[in-house]
Amino acid sequence: MLVELLRSDGQQVxxxxxxxxxxxxITRPDDALDAALGDADSALLAVPETVARAATVVLRDRLRPGALLxxxxxxxxxxxxxxxALGTPAVGINPMYAPALGMAGRPVLAVVHHPGAAVEVFLDLLRRAGATVVPVTAAEHDRLCAATQAATxxxxxxxxxxxxxxxxxxEASLAAAPPPHTLTLALLARITLGSPAVYWDVQAANPFAREARAALAAGLDRLSRVCESGTEAEFAALMAQARGRLGEHAPHYGDLCAALFDALPLPLGVRTAGGRTP
Structure with a gap:
């Protein structure tokens, strides 16, 4: 995705x-890669953390002053x-969507590790491609991802x-699935058909993911206690507290959910009037 974006901007990659x-x-550059790094205006690391750590050692001695990382x-x-510590303009980005969905209108978290003109030029390129750039600190990024990705x-x-x-x-549960369950099954399919390495990284690498899972478990435990030994009034209060996190945006998300439900196909196994199975 980023290679295509840079090339479409006229940059040699x-x-x-x-x-x-x-x-x-990148961790063991040959002469050709050494030369390319020395001439580069920017270096982009789309690699696992272990590789990135090794690469920073390599880049420290090869990137020219002012080059973007x-x-x-x-x-x-x-x-x-x-x-x-590299002292060069550097930014970390995290597109909060699968690359296949495209950048237009999608959020991209941006952590400015070391400011510089090159950082702003790169972020402006993302904006011109339609991305919504959301600036955060490194700690804010990891906490936000723990809540929005790890917990979800x-x-x-x-x-x-x-x-x-x-x-x-x-088969019975699929045929009888109400819209909320159908949407959740779609999420389940998307996750479990994806790369285990990607989802493992979300859960295991983020230092705040354990806290997010614990909060999720605590919320389910609290719900169970209210349902098993509480009252309807306590349940209503619990719902209100959960809704409170949405604040003034609750009506928007309610309308979004209604639109998603309206767009859903019929459940698997349900036949239309013409006898077809959708």
Missing amino acids: VVADPRDERGLD VETLSVKSRVAESIR HASVLALGLALADLDAGT
Whole structure:
């Protein structure tokens, strides 16, 4: 996605990937890659954290003064200090969507590790491509991702595990699924059909993910206690507290949910008047 964006902006891009036919490795650059790094206006690290740490050592001695460093790590707080120590303009970004969805209108978190004109030029390129750039600190980034990604993914995966334990009958439950369940099944499919490495990183690498899962478990435990030994009034209060997190945006999300429900196809196994199965 970023390679295409940079090339569409007229920039020449050299891709270093040990898996492709050229076999270029940012952690062990050959003479050609050394030369490219020395001439580069920017270096973009779209690699795992272990590779990024090794790469910063390489880049420290090769990037020219003022060259931009961009990283796309899913966890920012653990690498922020080492990247700042390079002394070159540096920014970490995290597109909060799958690349296939496209950048237009989508949020991109941005952590400025070391300010500079090159950082602003790069962020402006993202904005011109339609992205909504959301500036945050490294710690804010990781806490935000723990809440919006780790907790969300954990709740969906936990439902999938619960459905397996409940053994409600797959075909019957799919045919009878109300809209909220259908949407959640769609989320479950999207996550579980994705790359385990990506979702593992969200849960295991983020230092705040454990706290997010604990908060999720505590919320479910509180709900269970109210349902098993509380009153309807206590349940209503619990709902109001949960809704309070949405604030003034609650009507917007209510309308969004109604639109999503209206756009859903019929449940699997349900036949239309013409006898077709959608």
